[in-house]
Amino acid sequence: MSRSVLVTGGNRGIGLAVARRLSADGDRVAVTCRSGEPPSGLLAVNCDVLDATAVDEAFDKVEAEQGPVEVLVANAGITRDTLLIRMSEQDFTSVIDTNLTGTYRVVKRAARHLMRAQAGRVVIISSTAALSGVAGQVNYGASKAGLIGLARSLAREFAPRGVTVNVVAPGLTDTAMSTALADGQRERIVGQIPLGRMADPEEVAAAVRFLASTEASYITGAVVPVDGGMGMGH
Numbered sequence: 443m444s445r446s447v448l449v450t451g452g453n454r455g456i457g458l459a460v461a462r463r464l465s466a467d468g469d470r471v472a473v474t475c476r477s478g479e480p481p482s483g484l485l486a487v488n489c490d491v492l493d494a495t496a497v498d499e500a501f502d503k504v505e506a507e508q509g510p511v512e513v514l515v516a517n518a519g520i521t522r523d524t525l526l527i528r529m530s531e532q533d534f535t536s537v538i539d540t541n542l543t544g545t546y547r548v549v550k551r552a553a554r555h556l557m558r559a560q561a562g563r564v565v566i567i568s569s570t571a572a573l574s575g576v577a578g579q580v581n582y583g584a585s586k587a588g589l590i591g592l593a594r595s596l597a598r599e600f601a602p603r604g605v606t607v608n609v610v611a612p613g614l615t616d617t618a619m620s621t622a623l624a625d626g627q628r629e630r631i632v633g634q635i636p637l638g639r640m641a642d643p644e645e646v647a648a649a650v651r652f653l654a655s656t657e658a659s660y661i662t663g664a665v666v667p668v669d670g671g672m673g674m675g676h
Contacts, residue, residue, distance in 0.1 A: 446509040447471045447654075450548055451518030451613035452489060453478050456567060458649045459643035460515050460645045467651070470508040474500055474518065491518050491544030501551050516545040517567040517593035519585070525577045534581045541585035542592070549607075551598060556605045563654045564600070564607040567646075568592045570669040571610060573620075573676035586611075590665055597663035607663040608653045613669025615641040637670035 452456050452461040452476055454472025461484055465471040477620035480486030485507055489500035504511060519541040522533040549564060555564035572586035591607055597607040614631050631642060646668045653666065667673050 445471050445512040446504070447467045447513040447515070448474070448504055448511045448552070449515040449517055450474045451476070451491070452484070452515070453481050453486060456612060456643045456646050457515070457517040458616060459647040460517065463644070463651050464513070464515075464654065469513070472504045472508060474634075476518070491547055492539055494547055494562035497547045497551055505555075510559070511552050512556070512559070512561070513563045513565075514548065514556075514565070514652070515565045515650055516548055516589075518544055518548075519567070519583050521579070523582065525578050529580060534584075538585050538588070541582070541616040542588040545589055545592065548580045549592075553600070556600070557603050560604045562605045563595065563658075564593075564605065565650050565653050566607070566609045567650075568593075568609045568665070570611050570613045570667055570673035570676075573665075573667065573673040586648040593665075594663045597602075601662055606653075606658065608647045608658070608661060608663070609665040610646060610653065611665055611669065612641055612646045612668045612674070613672045615643055615646060615669070617643060635639075635670040635672045636674075639670065641668055641670065 445611045447464050447469045449457050449461040451457040458481055461471045461473050463511045469675055472490035475486050478489050487503045490496050520537055522537050545566060566589050568621040569586040571583040572590055595608050600607055627670045649666050649668050
């Protein structure tokens with residue numbers, strides 16, 4: 443059955459790959475965009491997850507177009523990479539507010555319908571930076587680790603209502619975020635990956651698709667790394 447899906451930050455990279463994969467399966471898929479071009483073939487709504495009112499308005503638009511959200515993929519996020527000694531408080535708080543508090547806002551808004559319906563899926567996009575740590579990403583790693591704690595607490599809250607909450611933790615993925623790295627930095631990271639390459643966004647999307655499916659109905663509170671083995675053991 444076609445479901446109403448919302449992917450935050452779904453106009454590029456991993457979010458867009460997830461949105462297109464779920465749309466190809468027959469779901470009605472909307473994406474939120476803060477900047478950049480809206481993707482063709484998908485319902486796009488402007489939304490800054492820093493603004494609770496904007497989140498509420500985005501959900502109102504999605505609900506009017508395709509019905510209450512039954513599957514939420516919380517993907518919107520930013521980086522402000524630098525070593526701690528150079529990191530301003532604004533660098534730190536902006537990443538926490540977008541990646542962690544922004545996810546709190548969208549999940550809280552989606553929960554209104556999910557709890558009443560006693561069914562649904564929430565998939566949160568974290569990172570292997572949350573598991574093994576990355577120098578120069580104190581803010582990003584903290585925000586992505588926070589998402590795991592958020593998701594596992596929500597999994598316990600939502601389980602009595604039949605709603606699952608899971609996490610996908612990608613490693614280095616072939617997106618605009620990775621191409622922004624210096625060549626030497628990217629090569630150094632790839633050299634630490636047992637499979638010896640970056641992930642394709644479609645590989646991350648495949649994990650999200652599974653966790654959002656009926657086949658994953660007995661999985662909740664899980665963290666699924668899609669990282670070529672880089673974070674194994676964490």
